[in-house]
Amino acid sequence: MNFYPAKLQSILDDLAMFPDRVERIQVLISIADRFKNPTEGEHPKPYPDDHKVPACESEAFVWVSLDDERKLKLEVAVLNPQGMSAMAMAMILKDSLDGESPETAAHVSEDVIYDIFGKELSMGKSMGLMGMVRLVKHFARDLAGTK
Amino acid sequence: MIIEQRGYAPTHNLVSTEWVEDHLEDSNLRIIESNEDPLLYVSGHIPGAVEVDWTRDLNDPLRRDYVDSAGFQALCERIGITPDTTLVFYGDKSNWWAAYALWVFSLFGHRKCLLMDGGRLKWESEGRPTSRESATVAPTQYPRSERDDSAIRAFRSQVLDHVARSGKLIDVRSPQEFSGERLHMADYPNEGALRGGHIPHAKNIPWARAVNPNTGEFRSAEELRALYEEEAGLASTDDVIVYCRIGERSAHTWFALKHLLGYQNVRNYDGSWTEWGNSVGLPIER
Structure with a gap:
């Protein structure tokens, strides 16, 4: 059984209400439609390589920081305008992990991508989406170690 | 153009x-x-x-x-x-x-x-129209037709025979996969193989070289000939087999050779490196 924080589990429960593939994709697209890249003031380009999501063909970048209460703030950029799956994944991670502790985020199972997108993802697509989760976890683990 | x-x-x-x-x-x-x-x-x-x-x-x-x-x-x-x-x-x-x-x-x-x-x-x-509405199509009657694998698809045994005849092969993977430096395409680790390298006699022309990276358009026939004929040594009358890792990138090269340059005998080996590089006893070059 995979571990998911409450907000992420809630999103997955909502998605599970759409067993039909097309309906689920439409829900994911509506999630992706809310995605916005960081402004130049927030993160100027070119983005640093150590924030680039490994294996992501949509050229996604991730930043994870802590607020004054040691709660996570997640930011994601997706440079490929056709990177719809990456945008949906970014919004789901942001909706579910913003405000969580870094310890919680560090334990999210990477298999969440299959619970979101289904198991019919191509290898390239799944590796890119999994890479985004891994990078968020990597930064969260680093932040969990800082007091 | x-x-x-x-x-x-x-x-x-x-x-x-x-x-x-x-x-x-x-x-x-x-x-x-x-x-x-x-x-x-x-x-x-x-x-x-x-x-x-x-x-x-x-x-x-x-x-x-x-x-x-x-x-x-x-x-x-x-x-x-x-x-x-x-x-x-x-x-x-x-x-x-x-x-x-x-x-x-x-x-x-x-x-x-x-x-x-x-x-x-x-x-x-180009700002051309798009739609989010699913297309409504009237179902049709399509006669059942047997798949014909003989003309444009190659199987392992046929590739072995082709190698024995010193037939022409185009490996469309990355140079790192071709050389054996990498056992899988970057970012596709589960589609790798136990052995690295390429099928004997194959020439390496990565698939994406056939397109303009800025527009996604295919290169001109002259540019394609420079790639496949001057660089890889093909001739339009050759019997050619193309391959990659599972046959999808090489389908793109198959299209360029078959339809854009008009080669008559081009087959796609969809078993590709995930079959060849994992099979026991098959010849490999590095």
Whole structure:
């Protein structure tokens, strides 16, 4: 059984209400439609390589920081305008992990991508989406170690 | 450069985005989008286009093979085509998956298969119309046709015979995969192999060299000949086998050789390196 924080589990429960593939994709697209890249003031380009999501063909970048209460703030950029799956994944991670502790985020199972997108993802697509989760976890683990 | 000025073979099967937009109302034409990203089609597609998903629609769900004749018949009837329908394929990643879908349709003998130059990215970048509405198509009757693997598909034993005859092979993977430095394509670790290298005698022309990276359009015939004939030593009369790791990138190169340069004998070895590099006893070069 995979571990998911409450907000992420809630999103997955909502998605599970759409067993039909097309309906689920439409829900994911509506999630992706809310995605916005960081402004130049927030993160100027070119983005640093150590924030680039490994294996992501949509050229996604991730930043994870802590607020004054040691709660996570997640930011994601997706440079490929056709990177719809990456945008949906970014919004789901942001909706579910913003405000969580870094310890919680560090334990999210990477298999969440299959619970979101289904198991019919191509290898390239799944590796890119999994890479985004891994990078968020990597930064969260680093932040969990800082007091 | 417009397609007509690129010097392709007379039956080049490549159409422009402009041509496709001019034919959106053509009732005997079906536009088919085939992508890697499963969200792209639903997020907006050419009006009237249907989706063919390479995993769900083209592959046998159990065996490593393509759908059988009944599966292909069901697919064709679902997307509302007859043997006389002209199909226009397009998709993401410079038509990588679209060319693969076109190749599978060709295995079943569907003759009127065209590819839209530049694919999805070019259509969007030109500001052409898109729709999020699923295409409504009237189901059709499509006769069951046996898949013919003999002309454009190669199997392992045939590739072995080809190697023994010093036949021409084009490996369209990255130089790192070709040299054996890497056992899988970057970012595709589960599609790797136990051994690295390439099939003996193969020449390495990565698939994407056939397209302009800025526009996604195919290069001109002169540029393609420089790649495949001057660099790789092919001649238009050669019996050629192309391969990659599972046969999808090489379907793109198959299209360039077969349809743009007019080669008569080009086969795609879809077993590719995931079969060859994992098989016991097969010859490998590095």
